Amino acid sequence: MDLLEVPLLEVIQRYLDDIEEREVEAHWDEMTEFLLLMSVLLEIKSRLLLPDIETTTETELTPELAREEFLNRLFTYSQFKAASMHLRDRGIAESAAITRAPEATPLRALPSLDSLAGTADSLELRRRLLHLLEMRREPDANHIAPVTVDLRRQIRLIRDALAGCGRFSFNTLFGQEEPAVQAVSLFGLLDMLGRREIRVSQRDLFADIIVSVGDRARGT
Amino acid sequence: MADGKEIGPATADLRRDLEAILLASGGPLPIELMLRALSLPESELGTVEALLNDLALEFPPAGPRGFVLRRIGGGWVLQTNPASAEALAGLFKLPDDSARLSNAAMECLTIVAYLQPVTRPQIAEVRGVNSDSPVHTLLDRELITEVGRSQAPGNPVLYGTTRRFEIMFGLNGLSELPPIDEFALTEAEKENLRTRLGLLSAPD
Numbered sequence: 438m439d440l441l442e443v444p445l446l447e448v449i450q451r452y453l454d455d456i457e458e459r460e461v462e463a464h465w466d467e468m469t470e471f472l473l474l475m476s477v478l479l480e481i482k483s484r485l486l487l488p489d490i491e492t493t494t495e496t497e498l499t500p501e502l503a504r505e506e507f508l509n510r511l512f513t514y515s516q517f518k519a520a521s522m523h524l525r526d527r528g529i530a531e532s533a534a535i536t537r538a539p540e541a542t543p544l545r546a547l548p549s550l551d552s553l554a555g556t557a558d559s560l561e562l563r564r565r566l567l568h569l570l571e572m573r574r575e576p577d578a579n580h581i582a583p584v585t586v587d588l589r590r591q592i593r594l595i596r597d598a599l600a601g602c603g604r605f606s607f608n609t610l611f612g613q614e615e616p617a618v619q620a621v622s623l624f625g626l627l628d629m630l631g632r633r634e635i636r637v638s639q640r641d642l643f644a645d646i647i648v649s650v651g652d653r654a655r656g657t
Numbered sequence: 658m659a660d661g662k663e664i665g666p667a668t669a670d671l672r673r674d675l676e677a678i679l680l681a682s683g684g685p686l687p688i689e690l691m692l693r694a695l696s697l698p699e700s701e702l703g704t705v706e707a708l709l710n711d712l713a714l715e716f717p718p719a720g721p722r723g724f725v726l727r728r729i730g731g732g733w734v735l736q737t738n739p740a741s742a743e744a745l746a747g748l749f750k751l752p753d754d755s756a757r758l759s760n761a762a763m764e765c766l767t768i769v770a771y772l773q774p775v776t777r778p779q780i781a782e783v784r785g786v787n788s789d790s791p792v793h794t795l796l797d798r799e800l801i802t803e804v805g806r807s808q809a810p811g812n813p814v815l816y817g818t819t820r821r822f823e824i825m826f827g828l829n830g831l832s833e834l835p836p837i838d839e840f841a842l843t844e845a846e847k848e849n850l851r852t853r854l855g856l857l858s859a860p861d
Contacts, residue, residue, distance in 0.1 A: 477785060477786075508847075508850070508851065510785050511850065512841070512842055512847060512850075513783055514783060514784060514785055515842055516837060516840045516841050516842070517764055517767050517768050517771070517783055517784075517837070517840070518764055519840035520767045520771065520835075520837055520840045521760070521763040521764045521766070521767035522763075523835065523840065524763065524766070524767050524770070524826060524834075525755060525756075525758070525763050527755075527826050527827060528754070528755025528756070528758075528825055528826050528827075529755060529756055530739065530827070531752075531755065531825065531826060531827040532751050532752045532753055532754070532755060532756065533739035533742035533751065534725070534736040534737050534738070534739045534742070535736065535737045535745055535749060535751065535752070536683060536684055536734055536735070536736050536737075537680060537681075537683055537735070
C-alpha cells in the first residue's frame with residue numbers, strides 16, 4: 438500500500454460508519470484523535486505529492502524527512518501502545534482481588550486525644566483534631582453487587598411457569614432467589630391475582646404458595 | 658514506648674497484631690505507619706519487616722489460602738486471592754477501574770509512567786495527537802498529578818503518576834514496570850510497516 442494511494446474519502450466514510458455503529462457508546466476522545474491523525478496524514482500526503490517544491494525555511498520538512506519522522510512517530514507510538522496494553526492487562530489481573538474496605542472504622546494513626554491533654558502546642562492539637570474529624574467517612578457499599586429486579590420480568594416468569602404445567606410452587610420457582618426478588622415476585626402474584634389471572638392456595642400461614650391458572654386466563 | 662525504653666510485644670503477639678492491622682487497613686499500609694500503630698521504635702523496623710516477609714510466605718500469590726499478602730504502592734496489603742475472583746464476583750462487585758479507562762487514557766498513562774516528569778505537549782508528541790482530554794480524565798481519577806513546572810517556554814506543567822496508579826496496577830514502585838524497550842517493534846516488523854506504507858527508503 439502506497440501512502441499516496443490511501444483513499445482518504447473511503448477512510449473518512451468508514452470512520453462515519455463506525456460512529457453510527459457505536460452511537461453514543463463510542464469514546465469521543467478516540468474519535469477526535471482519529472480526525473487529528475487524518476489531518477497529519479493529509480499533511481504528509483501533501484508533502485509527498487509535491488516532492489519538487491523547494492523548501493523556503495530550514496525547519497520545513499522535506500518529503501524524505503517527513504517520511505522518516507512519520508515512521509519514527511509510528512515506531513515510538515507503537516512501543517507505548519504495546520506497553521499500555523500490557524499495563525491494561527496488569528490492571529485487569531489486579532481487579533480479580535479485593536482489598537477489604539475499612540467501612541466506617543476511623544483510622545487512628547495518631548496518638549489518642551488523652552495523650553495530648555495539656556499540650557502546649559495548640560496548633561498541633563488543632564491539626565490532629567482536624568485530622569481525626571477528616572478520617573470519619575461514610576460506609577462504602579460499592580463493593581456489594583446491587584440486586585436488580587423487575588416486576589414485569591417476574592410476572593413474565595410466572596406466566597411462563599403456568600404455561601408449562603398449569604401450576605407451580607412459589608418456593609420451587611423463587612425459593613433460592615434473593616429476598617428482594619422474592620418480594621417483587623410476591624407483588625407480581627398479587628397483581629395477577631387482582632386481575633384473576635391466577636389462583637393461589639396456601640395450606641398454613643407462611644407455608645408454600647401453590648399458584649395455578651386463574652379463571653380469566655382460562656377464558657371462563 | 659516511643660522512647661524505646663520498653664520492650665516490644667512478644668513475636669507471636671506482634672505477628673497477630675500485624676495481621677489484624679493489615680486486615681483492617683483496607684489498603685496498602687506503609688511499614689512506618691505500622692510501627693506507629695504498634696508504638697514501636699524505628700529500631701524495630703527490621704523485626705517487623707522480617708515478620709511481614711514471613712507472613713507473605715504464608716499468604717503467597719497464587720497460593721492455597723484465601724488471602725495473599727503483597728507489597729504494592731509502597732506498603733503491605735492483605736487482599737483476596739485472585740484465584741477466588743469467580744466466587745467473590747457472585748456476591749461482590751469486583752473493581753473495574755482500569756477496564757473503564759479508554760485506550761487514549763491508557764496510552765497517556767503509560768507515557769506518563771515511563772517518561773515522568775512529562776509535559777502535556779510531550780505526551781501529545783508521542784501520541785501524535787492532542788491529549789488534553791485523556792490527561793484531564795487521568796487527573797480526575799487521581800492516577801496522575803502535577804509534580805512541577807518545566808523550564809521550557811511557557812513553563813508547562815509536569816505530570817507524574819500517583820500512589821493510586823501503583824495500587825491499581827499492582828506495582829510496588831515504578832522500577833517494577835517492564836523496560837519500555839521490551840515493547841519496541843523488531844527490525845522485521847519495522848521493515849514490514851515501511852513496506853505496507855510504501856515508505857521504503859530509496860536506494861542511494
